[in-house]
Every structure is written in C-alpha cells, then in structure tokens.
Amino acid sequence: MSTHSHQNIHSRLSAAGLLLTLGIIYGDIGTSPLYVMKSIIDDNKIDSYLILGGLSCIFWTLTLQTTLKYVIIVLNADNHGEGGIFSLYSLVKRTKIHWLIVPAIIGGSLLLAEGIITPPISVSSAVEGLLIFKPDIPTIPIVIAILFILFSIQQFGAKLVTKFFSPIMLVWFSMLGVLGIIQISQNIEVLKAINPYYAYKLLTSSQSGHGFFILGAVFLCTTGAESLYSDMGHCGRRNIRISWIFVKSTLLLNYFGQGAYLMMHQGKALAELNDNNPNPFYLIMADWFQPIGIVVATLAAIIASQALISGSFTLINEAMRLNFWPKVKINYPTDVKGQLYIPSINWLLFIGCVGIILYFKESKYMEHAYGMSIILGMMMTTTLLNFYLIMKRVKWYFIVPIITIYGIIEISFLTANITKFMEGGYVTIVIAIFLISVMTTWFLAKKISKSYTKIVKIENYKKVLAELSVDLSIPKYATHLIYMTNSQRTDEIEEKVMYSILQKRPKRADLYWFIHVNVLSEPYKKEYKVTEIIKDDIYRIDFYLGFREPTKINLMFKQVIKEMVDRGEVDITSRYESLSKNHIIGDFKFVLSEKFLSNDGDLTFFEKVVMNTYFIMKKLSLSEEKGFGLDSSSVKVEQFPLVLHPPENIEMKRIENDHH
CATH class of the missing domain: 1.20.1740.10 (Amino acid/polyamine transporter I)
Structure with a gap:
C-alpha cells in the first residue's frame, strides 16, 4: 500500500x-x-x-x-x-x-x-x-x-x-x-x-x-x-x-x-x-x-x-x-x-x-x-x-x-x-x-541468543567456498544450498553457517544463498535486495517485509530467482552434464539451525532460566520451517549448541618408553 x-x-x-x-x-x-x-x-x-x-x-x-x-x-x-x-x-x-x-x-x-x-x-x-x-x-x-x-x-x-x-x-x-x-x-x-x-x-x-x-x-x-x-x-x-x-x-x-x-x-x-x-x-x-x-x-x-x-x-x-x-x-x-x-x-x-x-x-x-x-x-x-x-x-x-x-x-x-x-x-x-x-x-x-551468536566476515571464506564448489572429490550435497541468516550486514554471516558448510560434513553446492528477513516498523511492504558475493557462486537476498505481511520465504525466494534468471544475473541450470544439456533446473535445499543449551555454556543463571523456558515454549510453537513457509521436503534442520566453543586444550604428559 x-x-x-x-x-x-x-x-x-x-x-x-x-x-x-x-x-x-x-x-x-x-x-x-x-x-x-x-x-x-x-x-x-x-x-x-x-x-x-x-x-x-x-x-x-x-x-x-x-x-x-x-x-x-x-x-x-x-x-x-x-x-x-x-x-x-x-x-x-x-x-x-x-x-x-x-x-x-x-x-x-x-x-x-x-x-x-x-x-x-x-x-x-x-x-x-x-x-x-x-x-x-x-x-x-x-x-x-x-x-x-x-x-x-x-x-x-x-x-x-x-x-x-x-x-x-x-x-x-x-x-x-x-x-x-x-x-x-x-x-x-x-x-x-x-x-x-x-x-x-x-x-x-x-x-x-x-x-x-x-x-x-x-x-x-x-x-x-x-x-x-x-x-x-x-x-x-x-x-x-x-x-x-x-x-x-x-x-x-x-x-x-x-x-x-x-x-x-x-x-x-x-x-x-x-x-x-x-x-x-x-x-x-x-x-x-x-x-x-x-x-x-x-x-x-x-x-x-x-x-x-x-x-x-x-x-x-x-x-x-x-x-x-x-x-x-x-x-x-x-x-x-x-x-x-x-x-x-x-x-x-x-x-x-x-x-x-x-x-x-x-x-x-x-x-x-x-x-x-x-x-x-x-x-x-x-x-x-x-x-x-x-x-x-x-x-x-x-x-x-x-x-x-x-x-x-x-x-x-x-x-x-x-x-x-x-x-x-x-x-x-x-x-x-x-x-x-x-x-x-x-x-x-x-536477545540473549543474539548476543551469543558469533558473526564472521564472509571475505575470509570466499576462497575456500569457491574451491569447495568445484572440488569433485566431495559428493555434491545440493545444487542450491540456502541458509537463513540473522546477520544485519551483507558482508557478514554467523559462524555456525560456515561451520555447517565446511566442518560438519562438507556440503558442496553449485550455488550458496544466504537469506535475511528484515521486519519493518510499517505494516505493509514487500521489497527485496540482492547482493552478489561471488558471481555464480554466492548470493545474499535481503527481504524487507511489513510487520503485518505473511512470511512465505519459499514462494518469495522462487520469485526472486525467476526474476534474476530473466535479467540474466544468474544461471540456475543444473551443472550435471547430462541434466544441463537438457536445461533441467537444479534442486534447492534449505538448511535451518536449531539451537540447544549445551552443558558447558557460559550463560548466567538468569540467562539459563530464560533460555530453558524459551526452549519449552519453542517446542509448543511452530517449527522454523513452517514459520518461514518452507516446503518440508527440501529442508534439513541441524542442531547446534547455543555457544560454539573452541575445543578445549587438555594438557597431558607423555611417558617415554624406557630403553634398558
């Protein structure tokens, strides 16, 4: 309006x-x-x-x-x-x-x-x-x-x-x-x-x-x-x-x-x-x-x-x-x-x-x-x-x-x-x-979960992502791999997203997409912005939605891709040879992360109480995928602890063999 x-x-x-x-x-x-x-x-x-x-x-x-x-x-x-x-x-x-x-x-x-x-x-x-x-x-x-x-x-x-x-x-x-x-x-x-x-x-x-x-x-x-x-x-x-x-x-x-x-x-x-x-x-x-x-x-x-x-x-x-x-x-x-x-x-x-x-x-x-x-x-x-x-x-x-x-x-x-x-x-x-x-x-x-979320610069991962995308020794995970992100800036991403792509089980994809939803303080508006991070490899889409608009990410995302293809900005044909000859579109896979409270967290007592109550309420409420209006057949939900800790350094002493 x-x-x-x-x-x-x-x-x-x-x-x-x-x-x-x-x-x-x-x-x-x-x-x-x-x-x-x-x-x-x-x-x-x-x-x-x-x-x-x-x-x-x-x-x-x-x-x-x-x-x-x-x-x-x-x-x-x-x-x-x-x-x-x-x-x-x-x-x-x-x-x-x-x-x-x-x-x-x-x-x-x-x-x-x-x-x-x-x-x-x-x-x-x-x-x-x-x-x-x-x-x-x-x-x-x-x-x-x-x-x-x-x-x-x-x-x-x-x-x-x-x-x-x-x-x-x-x-x-x-x-x-x-x-x-x-x-x-x-x-x-x-x-x-x-x-x-x-x-x-x-x-x-x-x-x-x-x-x-x-x-x-x-x-x-x-x-x-x-x-x-x-x-x-x-x-x-x-x-x-x-x-x-x-x-x-x-x-x-x-x-x-x-x-x-x-x-x-x-x-x-x-x-x-x-x-x-x-x-x-x-x-x-x-x-x-x-x-x-x-x-x-x-x-x-x-x-x-x-x-x-x-x-x-x-x-x-x-x-x-x-x-x-x-x-x-x-x-x-x-x-x-x-x-x-x-x-x-x-x-x-x-x-x-x-x-x-x-x-x-x-x-x-x-x-x-x-x-x-x-x-x-x-x-x-x-x-x-x-x-x-x-x-x-x-x-x-x-x-x-x-x-x-x-x-x-x-x-x-x-x-x-x-x-x-x-x-x-x-x-x-x-x-x-x-x-x-x-x-x-x-x-x-x-608010608490936001303050414990680590954000990293995408710049530091560009090279490894571009190489992963063409590394044929890793089986392909999906043609299009899509992550929802809360990071406000287009040049940053949550650490756990990179962790999910590179560490859990390396996920090779032709194209990586990061999607962010901004809720505006006015009731009705639907706008989006596309940021190209690496041509034909990594893109970020920001949606700007009024606070009374329904969130239907699945439909909106397809609409955005269709408009990008029409403008010649991106090629979404599958990169498998047999399929690309016949112009068949690749598959889409959304990865959502669910947090849980790990025992070795750094949270204060008050934060723990709030987060525990929150997780109980979350079980009763709509799942993330339904909340974003995604089709469950194309969604993978991964579990992450609320705080990702660096591996602890355990000091051990090695006993040498005695040579007598």
Whole structure:
C-alpha cells in the first residue's frame, strides 16, 4: 500500500464507510449501557444525588477520555494507517528509549486479557434479560453456547459475518437513542447532570456507598476506547470521528434516559423495581418491547465480542513480528487485507471466556475484573503517547497539560478500581501476568541468543567456498544450498553457517544463498535486495517485509530467482552434464539451525532460566520451517549448541618408553 492510499483511507468519507465503522469498532463501547447504570447504583437506594452525579461522571468521562483522548488525540498516532498499542510502540521505538518496550508488552497483554473478559460480560448482560420472563432460566449454558458458535465461525473469516454487523449496530444505536429520548421527555430535569458540579459533588462526598469509588463503575462506560484505536486501519480516521458523533449522542441519550427513569423511583433499591432482573437498561423498555430489546442486545453483544476477537488476532500477529510471541500458525481465510485467523489463539480465548463465565457466573461480578485490566491498558497507551508527542516535537505547553490531565484521570480510575481487586480484579491481572511473562521470556531469549551468536566476515571464506564448489572429490550435497541468516550486514554471516558448510560434513553446492528477513516498523511492504558475493557462486537476498505481511520465504525466494534468471544475473541450470544439456533446473535445499543449551555454556543463571523456558515454549510453537513457509521436503534442520566453543586444550604428559 502506498502512503497515498493510506492518506486515502483516512480522508475518505462515505456512507458505506460510516456504516462499516459502526459494525467493526463500536461494539465494545456500544454495549456498555447494558451494565454501567446498574453497576453505579449497585445495592444503594436510588436518590437524585447519586443519579445526577453518576450521569455527570459518565458524560465527562466519555467527553474527556473517549472523545478528547482517543478520538481526537490518539487517532493521530497512526503507523502508515494502522493503529493499536504495538503500532504506537513501533513508532516510538525510533526514539531509542529502550524501556518503552515495558508499557508496550504490558499494554498488549492487557488488551488480550480484555479479549477474554469482554465476550462473557457483554453476552451475559444481554442474555440475563431473559430472567424478566423466566426467573429460573439457566443463563450460563446459553452464554457458553453463543460464544462457542461465535468462536467456531472465526475460521471462515469475518467477511461472512460483517455484512450483518453494521445494520444490526445501526438498529442497536438507534434503539438506544429512541429509548433514551422517550424517558428524558418525561423528566427533563435529568439534563442538569451535564454540569460537572454534580460529578464533583458526588466524588467528594463521604456518604457511604457514594463518593470517589463510584468511579470504578463509571469507568466501564469508556471500555471500548482502546479497541477503537486498534481497529483504525480497517475504517479510517475520518469515518471513526464522524460516526462517533452519532454513537456518543445515542449512548448519552440512553444513559440519561435510564437516569430519568430512575429519578422517578427515588428511595427504592433496584431489586424492588423488578426482582428477576433489576437492570435499568431493560426497565426503561415498554413490556411489549422487552423481547425485541433482548434479541437486539444479544446480537450487539456478539458483535462487540467479534471485534475484540479479530483485534486479538491482529495483536498476536504484530507481537510475533516484533519478537514478543512464539511463532504460531496463521490462516488467511479471505483476501481482505489484514483479515487473519489464528487457531491456537482463537481456542485459547474461548477456553478463557468459558473459565470466566464458570468462575463468576453472573455479569455483575465480572465487572470487577473488567475495569482493572482496561484502566491499566489505557495508562500504558498514555505513557507511549507521551513519547510519541515528544518525538513529533509537539510544544511542551501542549504535552504537559494533556499528559497531566490524563495522568490524574487515569490514576483516579485506577485507585477506584483497586478496591475491586479482591472481588475479582485479580483474575484479569493473573491472566495478564501470564501473557506478560510469555512475551518477556520470548523477547529476552531472542536477545540473549543474539548476543551469543558469533558473526564472521564472509571475505575470509570466499576462497575456500569457491574451491569447495568445484572440488569433485566431495559428493555434491545440493545444487542450491540456502541458509537463513540473522546477520544485519551483507558482508557478514554467523559462524555456525560456515561451520555447517565446511566442518560438519562438507556440503558442496553449485550455488550458496544466504537469506535475511528484515521486519519493518510499517505494516505493509514487500521489497527485496540482492547482493552478489561471488558471481555464480554466492548470493545474499535481503527481504524487507511489513510487520503485518505473511512470511512465505519459499514462494518469495522462487520469485526472486525467476526474476534474476530473466535479467540474466544468474544461471540456475543444473551443472550435471547430462541434466544441463537438457536445461533441467537444479534442486534447492534449505538448511535451518536449531539451537540447544549445551552443558558447558557460559550463560548466567538468569540467562539459563530464560533460555530453558524459551526452549519449552519453542517446542509448543511452530517449527522454523513452517514459520518461514518452507516446503518440508527440501529442508534439513541441524542442531547446534547455543555457544560454539573452541575445543578445549587438555594438557597431558607423555611417558617415554624406557630403553634398558
């Protein structure tokens, strides 16, 4: 994709684009009216003080956190059209501040943890509407069945489903708005809540059940902001900004509608209004409309989950390319750009979702686990954003107030959420810590193994390779012998590659190829460069691939050779006389090296622990050949110790024979 078409996706505005945006991006934030007001009132008696204060908090949270921070500021931080925490990290990586990898890894892990908890909470909240009609209906099996179907259809690509998504979300948001307007028209007074004074009064009051900690519940209204940024590449910035006006209006109308309804029932607890399902979201509907409302809400909840699942696939794909995650199998179910399906992650998420449902059972208990992971994730984005603004040379008098305001808001939200830690918040933190440790181990192991890899100059081996190539006393190993190399410079190669060619069993070949893959910090690009080291003998190819491009080395390499032959740069006819007469192409053999930990290593204790964990993870992940997309019939895998030691010099004393 050229930069031109990137600007294009962000400046293009169309009815279809706006509709698509509704379907892809707003599922998560759009389903929050299902549980926010219920969570704010909780077990308290309804009073105007709590309602107006709560609504005021919601209004200002959506305005400051979602609109100003994400829709206006963060959406500007796009990496060639793509958004999300790893894209942001790829941008700030250029500042060469090494610790920025920490917020990137924590933020990425928390987003994945969110992917495990959003589907259960939104689908449960919707399905629990059925309790109004049949109080003893078992909701858990219904929720699990819905999620199982959702995760099963992932493999066919979201193209199949997205056709229905956008119209349903349009119906959903319109329904939210209309239900809200009906209630507000009966109690206009509720609009006073726009005044931030009510929020201030509620947060500073010390009455039991109110006060500062209500922010933990309020915070749930901004849940989808992070995924709104991650999905920017699918919809374009302008489409998101324009459609957000509609979405935010309908959300606020619905919240205020719920508030208007509750203000008319002051002094009661929610359970007194309806003991089967005391959710103000359903209470503001006319009785005849409730069944329709439940169906639409359930569909909207499924769509919200879908957005997070496909977001998780993109996230893991980027993590793999940035060396944060073991190589796993990726399928490309449709030809839509950026559409991918990762079976292992899909089923891991599903198992995680089922675990959450069985553990918490009801949506109101899941809320505790929810807020914690999201607020920490947002703080990581704020940290990276700070460095992005500095890197973009934004004036300090803009940066300081922005970062200070969001620092204060997010630390307040965090403090309010910490009280929920023991009530379930620890669940997401445990999940996130597990993910963080996988990412950290993988990243560190790659770093350690790089620091122990010895690099040598090719120059010193040119002569011996040229002679080996024509030494007929050694049986030919392959016509084309191909090594993958990690060496950044074209005139250098790992020592173990030379060791493999010359020492293990001398491998005679007509042509030696060294291939290096560079992962770029932009999403889509496919370029290559050829370096001729010895004419018709040794070549090096460098591939430059975007961090969202699939690595299909087999196909790419054949394509490069075909182009080189067409340009007359290389002769690949077999050099066996009988075959070359008939213009038969020689065979290709890839040699990959697998490292193992030898006992006589020089690693520190910490490095050994990291490397041992890494090798266990490696056994579970994709093999190198599959990761590079190679055909296994033409691959030889060799084992090397992580550190190649020179042979030790053992001192021995020779005893002379005595001549008597």
